[in-house]
Structures are given as structure tokens and as C-alpha cells.
Amino acid sequence: MNKILVFDFRLLILAMSMATILFASAPAHAMSGRQVYEKVHEVRIKSLNRQTEFAMTLFDKGGGTRSRAAVEYCRKTGPEAYKVLVVFKTPPDLKDVGFLVHARTFTDRDLWAYFPEFKRIRRIPTNSQDDSFFGSDFSYDDFGGPPNLDEYSFTILREEVQDGRPCYVVEVTPKVRRKWNRYVAWVAKDLFIHLKIEYFKDQEPYRAGTFTDVRIVDDIPTPFKMRMENVKTGHKTELTIESLRYHTSFPDELFTQRSLERAGK
């Protein structure tokens, strides 16, 4: 009897060890796709108080390039609410062109633009996350994933290494009508930011982008170089952050229409 008990106990330990080994080596999408994007969202919210100076270069299909530089001020005003002011500095034709965003949530926002030549503030309809980000090939989704997770389904397709970082390759499919049918995102497992993204429309590639030169600034992972291409038109946009400060504290007056007209001065 004692011999049997000892034998059973050893079997149990063996079974437990094997189970531990098995579970330890199992793929880490024990985390679901949705859970991945909840983490992506968290990172995005952490980055809402910031000042950025960035350069944007547009490449047309003929090879021509157009560059611009802008400064962005962002202030968090609620759990998912924020305000943004972007003012372009160069080229001279775009100097003092500005955009103002008042977001109650990531989907519910008001957007205004100011064009000095017209001396007119114009409201921009913002009923879609597919809107172009200030005239570039990027959309708002590209930077921080879809805002309302309940409107999408997330499937981890596989795990892959991208730019030396292990990533979840997640397929995001909207339950609501969008300009695209699905996209596939490479989300860094350790940082929960996009490193690569591919959009599909009618099963054909539509837009493709990469997020590189990732740096940790004030504990917040940030890609300093972003590139997006419209596969259909051949148009590309490259966005490079030149300076970045988090945990800023700007006054609310900076995010008014008057401030927009005065280019933030």
C-alpha cells in the first residue's frame, strides 16, 4: 500500500511538472485579441498629455515629395477625453494653418481647421475614424487602435517577430461599416503599440504602414518614425517625431478657437 501511494505521488508530481512545462511553453495568446487591444488603449490614454514637434513628408506616386513641420499640443481632459491643437510651421504656404480637436471620447469629437488665407475657422465633419490625419495617409486609428472595442472583433492570427520584437499579429474586423473590411496589426507584446499595420478592402491590400524607431519616453513607448502607404494610389506619408515631452500641463485657453486663429500664441 505504501509503495502504491509513493508511486501515485511521484506520478502526480510528474504530471504536474509536465503540465507546468506544457503551460509555460504554450503561446501567450492565452491573452485574447481583445485583451491585447485593451492594453493598446491603456498606452494610448497614458500619452494624452504631451507636446510633440514632428515633420511630415508626403511622397506622391510620381516620386515628388512635400515636407512640412508642425507642433502638437495635447491635453487630457477626462478618462478618454482630450483636446489637441496642431499648428503647422513650415512650409511658408502652410504657416499658421491649424487644427483643433475637442474629443469627449475617442469617437465623439469636434474638429476645426483654420486657414490663414481665408481667415476662417472651418468645422470638419468627423464621423469616421477613417478620416485622414491632417491630410496624410494616416488615419486616427493608425496611432492607437479602434476606440470602441465593442464594435470590433479581434483575432490573434499568430505571433511573429517584427523589427526584432515579438508581436501579436491581430486581425481586427469591424462589426460596423468602415472604409476597409479588416486590418491586420503587429502589436509588440512587451509595449502594446502598433509596429506594423495592413488594411484590406474587398480582400485586396489597401493601406500598409510601419511604426519604427521605438523609444521609451517617460515610461511610454513611442514610435518616432511612422510610414503609411496607400497601396491603390501609391501615395506615401512619413511622419518623424523630432521632439517629444509627456506629462505636460497646458492651460485650457490654448485649446480654444481664438487660440487656433492665433496659431497657439
Added chain:
Amino acid sequence: MKLLNLLRHISLKHIRLQKAQLAMAIAGICLGVAAMVAIDLVNISVLKSFEDSINHATGRASLQITGAESGFPEEMLDRIQNLPGIEYAVPVIETNASLAGGQERSIMILGVDVLQDHQIRDYSLTDESADIPDPLMFLAKRDSLLLTRAMAEQEGIKIDQEIKIQTVAGLKTFKVRGLLNPEGPAKVAGGDIAVMDVYAAQMAFGKVGRLDRIDVSLLAGENLDAMKERITLALPAGYDVDTPAGRTRQVEILLGRFRNSMGLISFMALFVGMYLIYNTVSISIVQRRREIGILRALGAGRLQIAGLFLTETLAASAIAALLGIGLGLLFAKASIGLVAQSVTDMYVKASVSELAFAWPAVLKNAGIGMLASLVAAALPAIAGARITPVSAIRAHSYTPDGFLLSNRIRIAAIGCILISILCLVLFESAAPGSHLRSLGLVFTAVISLLAGVSLAVPILLKWFIPLLHNLLAVCFGAQGRLAGLNLQKNVTRNGVAVAAILCSIALFVSSANSVNSLRTSLFEWFDSIIRADILVSSGHPLAAGGAPTIPMPGEMLGEIAKLPGVSSVEPFRKGRVSYNGRKVLLEIFDVALRMEYCPAMIATGKREDMASLLPGQDNVVVNEAMAVKDRIKPGDTIVLPTPNGPVRFGVAAIIVSFTSDSGVVWMDVNTYRRHWRDDLVDTFEVLVKPDAEIKTVRQAILDRFGQERKLFALPAAEFKVEVRKILDRSFVMTNAVNILTLVIAGLGIIVTLLASVLERTREIGILRGIGMTRSQVSGVVIIESALIGAIGGVLGAATGILIGWIEVEGIFRLDFGASIGYHVHYPAIGLALLLAIGLSTLAGLYPARRAAGTNIVEALSYE
């Protein structure tokens, strides 16, 4: 005796023997159907091009709001956007411009809110529907422009290229910042379109703070009519709220008279073709009298005999209709450009890229052609069915059955003429605005007159030809006398050929006289209102269908006045305002200046009444068309919508003006500026000093402003020449169909004379036997032919003069309400007579050759 057997054994045999006659008859109906098909297809294509343009431009808009042509305050956009039930409301500026350089192409500028417009129209700045390398720069710069890819390729323009366009502020440089692919709005105006941001367009074209249109889409489930009412109530008086289809309908109404007149003319071509059918069937019956008698003796009923001829006609007309459809397509393709140009000259810009084929229109016209043939064949078929077997089998020389000389026909002829007179009396005696003053009554008068005179032709021939015998003998010797006798022998058949010529010539002469009357009256009126020596505008004064040219700043008046040789400068502005559910033309000028040197043609009131239009008073004058339509007289008041709300204006007098048949209002420029706050000018009318030369002053104007804007400084004399050209161009189609009807009538003469030659084979044999030469025989036939033409020509000219008068009195007065005098165009009458005789003589050549080639021996044994 089955119809099919009759067709197989009897009809086919005759078709083989009378190929030429049948071919002529088919040709006549074919041409008539071709004319109708061509005109219908051209009309449909022109309208479809408007509809497509409007649809491409309006996208998902359910309703469109328009106001004064000079634009309405953009605050209305906020009012509309905030109404419940509105999904999107987007602003639009729509104006014409021209590219400076290259082909100096006329283009439409569409100014849209590019940030929102994709909600309504199917395109976006950031997807495949457009190639825009830098959307942000496009938005930020007010010199940004998008061209259609098609236009850019044609003009050799690339992205980032600068182009010059005429604007209110003069020639301005714009940068092409993108190209639109050929979908959605890029298809408007045949691709001759440029898209700008709406606020950039406002600044460039002098409409700051104003819009031309608001396009509205509604929330799902909203009732269209209820929303239309809601929007109308939210706006001040004078705004139009209509569906895009409604705008097409407005264009359709605008083109209505043009289309109706073209339709009527094409029907006349068929009408003449009916004479041809009548004649052909009549001749066939006479030639087959014996056969008819045999068939009747063998038991064929009257219905079967009539059915035989009608079935033959149906078969022939079906072939003719099919051929007519094909020919009509060719005519339509050949003429579509010309018609589109005429519509552009007179109404609105029309750019038709392709012919719209519409089966219903084509089948309708083919059906009309076949029905008309059956109607034309019915009378002789019934007459043929009544031939008794005994009389048919006995040998008779060809004599008419006398039907067209019968009392019934005489009564019918008189009756038709009396109906025509009655219609005219009713029309003339009816009060202005009465229902009796209708186009229907006028057309009834015209058709009745034509029918009455046509029916009277055999009787007239019978009376007048004997009077011509001596004259013919003196002029042409024995040949002339013989020709006259031959005409007398078969008055019925020859009468139909004369009637065909009569109708064609009547149409020709009436058109010429109407056009001459319009032209003469127009120029008399022009002289009364255009006393300036030079007309200065930024677009050609007669460009693009009266669509507004780019207006010029009012300050230019002072600059022009300072130039050497200039005596005075008067500003002229025009626009359209809504009145009583339609658009009327508002013409604005300096009344004080105009009264000094230019008397207006006053229809009701006195010239001194014009003084009440002087500044400080809210008075206007209206034209006769508007006075008749809306029952306005001097002393009444009318309410016109202005940007600041409706204003009541007193009517000082009724004037003559042909500028618009929907209504013209004259207003002093100071009154206009006070209410409309618009100091732009469309044309500066420059009076030159007596001691200065017009061309020197013109050059000085061009030199002064040539660097900063493209100007047209047109001497008034040249302007009038251009107007004449436009008028002439508008009548090219009418003239083409007139000539077509003459050709059809000519075919009728060939058929008539061929039949005559055949029936006189024995007689010709005898004449040849007794020594008449071939040339003398052919001479007889040619003189007969010329006589038919001459008699038809004279009767046609006389009838045409009457019809022309009816058209001027009825149609033009109904449309323009203006005092257009009737001016007979004598050269046209001379030409018509020459055409009638010439064409008839030409038509007689072939039958004359057949007659001359008659073999004497065969002819003598012919029965």
C-alpha cells in the same frame, strides 16, 4: 380568296414591275421618319446631358435650394443645417469661367466645401476618385484648383502647374493641385469643370458671403414633400426649393418651345411624305384597275381589295420606317453638335458627349410613320375597293375617278379654310391671358389652312390650267401646249404632286418670313436699347447661353470714363429672380443716362414714365411677355425677392423687350445696389465722342486693362453681327428639314410623272411615230414637271405668307408677348419659287429620259 395568296401572287408581281415607284414612296416615308427620329433623339440627348450633369453634380442630394442669381447670403446654410430632418446641407458656388491661353476653353467652376462635400457627392480628396498629392495644401491655399483628368490631358496641364482664369478681379493665377477621375462631379458639363473650395470660389468670383446653391440630403425616413415645405418656410420669400429632377424639368420647360418647334417641323416632313404615299397608291390603283375588276369578278370582297392595298402600304412603310430609323441615327449624330451649340447660344450651356438612344422614341416615330402611311393610303384604297367589276374590266383611258374633284372635297376644302379663319378670329378677339390664346388654336389654324388649300388644289388646277394654255404655247410652242393638256388630263394625280410642293414651299416661306420678322423686330429693338458704340465685358457678350460672364468691379467705370475719346460709360448688370414660380430676367442700368441717349420702346405708358425709375424710388418697368402672363399694367406693384427680403416695386410702364420670354424687369442701378448690395457689372456700354474713332477708343480700353484681365471690347456693330449669326445658327435645323420636305416633294413629282409617262406610252409612241424627236418628248415631260413646281411654288408662297403671319401673330406674340411686326422676306420667296421650279425640273429629268427612250413599235402595241 386569302389575303396572303393575293399578296403573294398579285402584289409581288407589281412590286417587281414598279420598283422605282415603290422605292420613291419608301424613300419619302423614310426621310420623314428619319427627320422625326433625328430630332427626337437630339432633343433627348440634349436633355439627358443636362440631367446627367445635374445628377453627377447633385449626387445624393434630395433637395436643392437656389435664390437670386447673384447669390444669396451664406447665413441661410446655418438655417438649413439646423432644421430637423436634415442629414447634410452643403454649400455650392457654380459659375462659368474661361481658361486664358490654350483653347480659351469655357469651363464650369464648381465651388464646394471640400471637407464635407463627399457626404453628398461620390468623391473624396483622399481616395482613388482623385489624384491629389497634397490635400492639406489644396485646402489651405485659395488658388487651389482641381481639374478633370480629361480636360487636363486635352489642355496639356499637369499637377502643380499654374493656369490663368478670368475672375471678377481680373486674370488670376491658380494652381492645379489635383486631378479628378472621370466619375461623379467630374462628369458634369462634359468634363469641362474645375473644382475649388467654396470659400476660395467666393473670393475669386466676387461672391464673398454668398452662395449659389445649397444641396441637402435628408435623414432616412423623412418625407420629401414635408421637408420641402419645412425648408421653404424656414427661408425668406424668393428661394426655390426643388428636387434635382425638378431642375431638369425647369430646363425642359426652358427648352420646350425650341423642342416643340423642332418637333412640328419634323412632323411636316412626314406630312409631305403622306402625299407621296397617297399618290403612289392612287397611281397603283389606276394602273391595276383591270386586275381589281377581275378579282372582284372572281369573288374578292371590297374589304379584301382595300386590305390588299393597305397591307402593301404597311409592308412598304415598315421597310421605310426601319430605314428611317437608321438614317435618323445618322442625321442625329451629324446634327447633335449644332443643336447643342444653338441651345448653348440661346438658353443654357449644353455639352453633349454622346447621342442617347431611346427605343421608345424611335419606335414611336416609326409607328407614326407607318400609321401616317396607312392614313394616306386609306382614301385611295377605299376608292379602289369601290371600283365595280364591269367598269374596271372595260378598257378605260386613265381618267381620274373624280373623287378629289367631287363636291365633298370642295366642301371639305372650304370647311378647312373656314376653320382656320375661325381659329384666327377667336385668337385675335380673345383677351390677353385668355385660354383661347393658346398654341393649340394657332396650330389648328395652320394645319387647317394647309389642309384646306391642299384639298383645293385639284379644283384650282382644273380652273387655271386652261387659262395658261395660250401662254404655254407662246413660250414653249407645241411642247408647252401638250404639257398643259397632260396636266389637265389627270388633275387629281397632278394635284397631289402640286399639293406636296405647296406644303414644302409654304413651310419654307413661312419660316423665312417668321425669322425675318423676328430678326427685323429684334434689330429695331436692339437699335432702341443699344446706342453704345462699344460693349465691354470680361467674357464674350454672347457666350454660353446667356449664362453670366465673369462680372467686373463697378470701380472700372470711372477708369473707363477717363480714357480719351470716351463720352460716357453706362454699367449694365443682369440676373434672374423668382417671380410667380418662374425665373424672370432682371436688367439693371443707369436710367438717367439711358434716357438721355436711348429711347426705350414703350408698349404701354409714356416715355416720361421712365423717370419714376430714377434713384430714390422703388419703381421698375416690365416687358410685354411678363405683363401678359401676370396681368400687370402700369400703376400696379410687384413683389420681388431680394437678399434682404421681399420688396414691393411699382410698375411704371410696359416696355418691349425680347431678351426673355418668361419676363424682363428693368431697374435703375442705384435701386438695385441699394437692395441687392451688389456693385458688380456685367457689361460697360461705352459711348464714344463724335470726334473720336471707335477702334482707337477700343484699343485704349484693351491697353488699359489688358494686363490685369481678359476683356472683350466689342463694337456694337459687330455685336449685332454676332447676334445675327446666333439667330441664323438656331434656324439651321429648321432650314435642313425644310429642304428635306422639298426633296420628299420632289420624289412625289418623280412618281407622278413616271406614272404619267407609263400611261401615255401609246400616245408617246404615236407622237414619236409622227415625227416628234426624243428631245421634244423629254421636253414635254420636263415642262410638265416645271409647271407642277411653278404652280405649287406660287400657291405655296401665297400660303406661306399667310402661315408666316399666323406664326408671328400667334406663336411669337404668345411666347414673347411683344410687338413683333410682320416682315415678308421677298428674296426668300424668290428663292422658294426658284427652288420649286428647279427641283421639280430636276425631278422631271428621269421620267423625261424614260419617255424619250420609248421604243415606237412597242409603244404602239402597248395596252
